[in-house]
Structure formats: structure tokens, C-alpha cells
Amino acid sequence: MRIDVLTLFPEMFTGVFNASILGKAQDKGIVSLSTVNFRDFSGNKHNTVDDTPYGGGGGMVLKAEPIFGAVEHLLAIKAEQEIEGDTGESEGQKKPRIILMCPQGTPFNQGIAKELSGESHLIFICGHYEGYDERIRDHLITDELSVGDYVLTGGELPAMVVIDAVARLLPGVLGNDQSAITDSFSDGLLEYPHYTRPAEFRGWKVPDALLSGHHAEIVKWRRRESLKRTWERRPDLLEQAELTPEERKWLMTQRNALKD
Structure with a gap:
């Protein structure tokens, strides 16, 4: 370019x-x-x-x-x-x-x-x-x-x-092309939280799902955290986001839990 x-x-x-x-x-x-x-x-x-x-x-x-x-x-x-x-x-x-x-x-x-x-x-x-x-x-x-x-x-x-x-979206610009794919707003939502070593710092632990080594569980946790963070900080983005019925149901559960 x-x-x-x-x-x-x-x-x-x-x-x-x-x-x-x-x-x-x-x-x-x-x-x-x-x-x-x-x-x-x-x-x-x-x-x-x-x-x-x-x-x-x-x-x-x-x-x-x-x-x-x-x-x-x-x-x-x-x-x-x-x-x-x-x-x-x-x-x-x-x-x-x-x-x-x-x-x-x-x-x-x-x-x-x-x-x-x-x-x-x-x-x-x-x-x-x-x-x-x-x-x-x-x-x-x-x-x-x-x-x-x-x-x-x-x-x-x-x-x-x-x-x-x-x-930064051009192929080869970033060291890892996956970085651009998972950035905030790339799929219409805010990005999920990140953690790195150590697994525990001053009593604050990395979520168990990220330490499990179970790829499907990690993907599920990240998606839900992305949804949760978007709802808390930029709920307007959810109006245009492509969500599955299961994700919409989960979000409604989270909202109701906070109301209670």
C-alpha cells in the first residue's frame, strides 16, 4: 500500500x-x-x-x-x-x-x-x-x-x-496476524481480558479456564468475557453484533443476576 x-x-x-x-x-x-x-x-x-x-x-x-x-x-x-x-x-x-x-x-x-x-x-x-x-x-x-x-x-x-x-490490518505488518482478528471492534465487540505469567500475583489468580489447556473452554470463556465487557462498557455495540440465541440468553441471565 x-x-x-x-x-x-x-x-x-x-x-x-x-x-x-x-x-x-x-x-x-x-x-x-x-x-x-x-x-x-x-x-x-x-x-x-x-x-x-x-x-x-x-x-x-x-x-x-x-x-x-x-x-x-x-x-x-x-x-x-x-x-x-x-x-x-x-x-x-x-x-x-x-x-x-x-x-x-x-x-x-x-x-x-x-x-x-x-x-x-x-x-x-x-x-x-x-x-x-x-x-x-x-x-x-x-x-x-x-x-x-x-x-x-x-x-x-x-x-x-x-x-x-x-x-496494522495489512498482511504481514503485525508479528501475528491473529492479533488484528481478535482486537476490540474487529467482530463488533470489545476484546476479552488478557493474562500472562505468573498464574498468581499478589493473591490475584488467572481464571481457571485459561489454565485448563482445554481449547474449547478457552474459546467459550473468551467469547463470554467479550460479551460481558461489551455489555458493561459499550452496550450500544450489542445492537449490531451477531449473537447466537444461546449468547443472547446468557447475556440476559447476566443482566438479571446484576439486577438481583
């Missing part, structure tokens, strides 16, 4: 892209990460990328020209690589997803992360100031994402969150 980020502050990504899982993913050649300072495409001698909003009001608005220019520059580079045969992509994979990070966007979740992990090229646009010229939304982007109902200084931190969530 290739991931490009349009930002006014490329230095913010240096540590994130070169450390931990993302750094290893690049070393393995699984993902290519790069930043583009869209100020370089301002097209004016003062390198300004924002201006006052038409109609008045506070704040500054990001201009369309530098954003379009930066994206078109990336697309031109990719087109040249495809002509030279460097990408190895099929005809249906050539259009990248162009993602605008914005509090007005679709709330980001694990399902969207899975969807994006199937793409070959992602371009993220990180804004600042009051907002974007609406023509960027109308004529350039394919997606608009938000990481929560709050406002940050810019789109850089949200882009880092999305990139990390997507990249």
Missing part, C-alpha cells in the same frame, strides 16, 4: 512513520509512507495557502489551488510509474482514495479501517484554520472522515490515527 499525506507540518509525521509498527511495515516493504507540504503548490510568491472567507466571518479558509495542485502532482507521479511498469497494479486499482480529515466527516471505525486496508493507494488531506474551500469537498475527495466529536488544531493527529489503524 502507498499512503501520501498532504500537510503543512510534515515534521509531525517523522517519529510516527519511522517508529514501532509503521516503521517495521516500511522496512518490510508492505507500506510506503510519505508526506507532501501543500504550501509548495500555493502558486504565489508569498506561499499563502489560506484566505479570508467570502461573506465575512472569523478565521481563515484553506484555498483550493494548493490542495488540488498537490493531489494532481501525486497522481502524475503515479501515472508515470504505471507507464514504466513500477507499480504492478491492475487497471481497477489505479484510482486512490482521497480522504479529507474533518470533524464533519463520517465517524471512523474498525469497519472503515478494514475497507481502506483493501486499497492500494490512500491520500490524506490534513487541514488547518477555519476550514476548507468547499470545492475541495465537491470535486476532489472521495471520503471525509472524523475521529470523534471534538475539534483539534489540524488534521495531522486524526490522519495518524487512521493510518495506524489501517496499516
Whole structure:
């Protein structure tokens, strides 16, 4: 996968892209990460990328020209690589997803992360100031994402969150591919509790099921703990979760027990 980020502050990504899982993913050649300072495409001698909003009001608005220019520059580079045969992509994979990070966007979740992990090229646009010229939304982007109902200084931190969530789903990125499968939200539920050695610490013991060596019992315990934790902390997730009649009955028993 290739991931490009349009930002006014490329230095913010240096540590994130070169450390931990993302750094290893690049070393393995699984993902290519790069930043583009869209100020370089301002097209004016003062390198300004924002201006006052038409109609008045506070704040500054990001201009369309530098954003379009930066994206078109990336697309031109990719087109040249495809002509030279460097990408190895099929005809249906050539259009990248162009993602605008914005509090007005679709709330980001694990399902969207899975969807994006199937793409070959992602371009993220990180804004600042009051907002974007609406023509960027109308004529350039394919997606608009938000990481929560709050406002940050810019789109850089949200882009880092999305990139990390997507990249870790690519085959070979994690040391154990099963890790991504059992993560919280991967099956619509919160993940079950984890334990490691020692079996007893300060009088607190690891649950017997995990020490039993009985695979079926371990799977059953983990599933029920996942259901229980989801019900206690994020009951809203259960509305969409695929549960068996037995699991629904067990959950009802747990609820009734707590009421008593």
C-alpha cells in the first residue's frame, strides 16, 4: 500500500512513520509512507495557502489551488510509474482514495479501517484554520472522515490515527496476524481480558479456564468475557453484533443476576 499525506507540518509525521509498527511495515516493504507540504503548490510568491472567507466571518479558509495542485502532482507521479511498469497494479486499482480529515466527516471505525486496508493507494488531506474551500469537498475527495466529536488544531493527529489503524490490518505488518482478528471492534465487540505469567500475583489468580489447556473452554470463556465487557462498557455495540440465541440468553441471565 502507498499512503501520501498532504500537510503543512510534515515534521509531525517523522517519529510516527519511522517508529514501532509503521516503521517495521516500511522496512518490510508492505507500506510506503510519505508526506507532501501543500504550501509548495500555493502558486504565489508569498506561499499563502489560506484566505479570508467570502461573506465575512472569523478565521481563515484553506484555498483550493494548493490542495488540488498537490493531489494532481501525486497522481502524475503515479501515472508515470504505471507507464514504466513500477507499480504492478491492475487497471481497477489505479484510482486512490482521497480522504479529507474533518470533524464533519463520517465517524471512523474498525469497519472503515478494514475497507481502506483493501486499497492500494490512500491520500490524506490534513487541514488547518477555519476550514476548507468547499470545492475541495465537491470535486476532489472521495471520503471525509472524523475521529470523534471534538475539534483539534489540524488534521495531522486524526490522519495518524487512521493510518495506524489501517496499516496494522495489512498482511504481514503485525508479528501475528491473529492479533488484528481478535482486537476490540474487529467482530463488533470489545476484546476479552488478557493474562500472562505468573498464574498468581499478589493473591490475584488467572481464571481457571485459561489454565485448563482445554481449547474449547478457552474459546467459550473468551467469547463470554467479550460479551460481558461489551455489555458493561459499550452496550450500544450489542445492537449490531451477531449473537447466537444461546449468547443472547446468557447475556440476559447476566443482566438479571446484576439486577438481583
